[in-house]
Amino acid sequence: MLSQIKYAAQQYGDVFYVTRDLVNDNSKACDVKNLTVVQAGCARRGMGGIQAAGGALLHGGARCFLSALHKQRINPTFIRTQLKYEAGSYLLYRAALPLISRLGQDNCTVLSAWFMSEAYAAYLLKRRFPGIQTVSFAHSFEVQKFRDSDLDLRHIIERHSGIDKILFISRTVLEQYKNEYMLPLGLSTANTGVYYLGSEPNQREEKGYSKDGVFRLVSCSGISQVKRLNLLIEALSEIDNVHAGRLSWTHIGSGPDEDEIKQFAQSRLQHLDFHFVGYMPNKLVHRYYEEHPCDLFINVSSMEGLPVSLMESISYGIPAIATNVGGTGEVVIDGLTGLLLPPNPTPEEVRNALVRFMDMPLSERKLFASNCKRIWSERFNASKNASSLYGFLRTSNVPED
Structure with a gap:
């Protein structure tokens, strides 16, 4: 996400990076002046962290119990998977609430790096603030994760419907998701597209092939x-x-x-x-x-x-x-x-x-x-692709596939 943070900061006045885990987070290596890193929930110390964690468990526990009853799957694996997903989403949701309240929902774009619990947090924020713009990247492992996990399909439906634009990293991944989930579940394809994250430009113009016979x-x-x-x-x-x-x-x-x-x-x-x-x-x-x-x-x-x-x-x-x-x-x-x-x-x-x-x-x-x-x-020029994406986001028009 470092490069995406850098490119977003070139188009937006302020960028807030909300994360649950600063221990494994490398956003501090990103030299961006208008970046603020926000610790979510349990990552915060003191009473605030305890309250956020308690709220996440209460929120997640209630939803998990209802899911288990609905699917008649009251077993430890199902409950644990659901609880981790719900609680993780809630921590991000709670951390972002005051930011959007302060900035105003009409001025905010919520971008999820992953089409998992982070995107579900964006869905929760969209319910609270209908005026925000929600966007999520989607990678191949998430589609695989849906297939292999105990997550309720309800989460996929809610996440899909609550994101204004889901940007898949490749056409192949989009087609896989479409065939496995959108078509069987009757989900709209209108809010999906392809966005190549690409790689950073380099300065070498000459061809680097060997000239010594090796x-x-x-x-x-x-x-x-x-x-x-x-x-x-x-x-x-x-x-x-x-x-x-x-x-x-x-x-x-x-x-x-x-x-x-x-x-x-x-x-x-x-x-x-x-x-x-x-x-x-x-x-x-x-x-x-x-x-x-x-x-x-x-x-x-x-x-x-x-x-x-x-x-x-x-x-x-x-x-x-x-x-x-x-x-x-x-x-x-x-x-x-x-x-x-x-x-x-x-x-x-x-x-x-x-x-x-x-x-x-x-x-x-x-x-x-x-x-x-x-x-x-x-x-695959990351700089050119990002300039196009964030330019469109600022005008509230996500580029069409």
């Missing part, structure tokens, strides 16, 4: 089962010695499976050069792309929303190979900005795509790089 492959992600680095290692292990001799793979990122993946790579990739450089803050990832030649980005994840790592890589003119999951195909356009793999490719399919890129004439690789820069500029 083909440099880079990946950037956490190291966990869903990222399937074991699949990538299997594919790299099948590359013949001629191609392997001029290939160097660098992975940026860390995670719970790091030790296991490193050991697996050491046992299978003795014939090629590879490096695990560990976790890097986003600024250092950008610096890496600025200072190091990169010929190809690869992502073989089994699940994605709209990967920021891919948007960042194409902004530097780095084409990509990626699995066609989530909204990945909106960034990696097959044959234009890279090569799209099936959602569950074999190691052989990954290897063949990689070798195909390695064998491309430089002129063709330059064309891919040029396409990457163009598609990023047209779709």
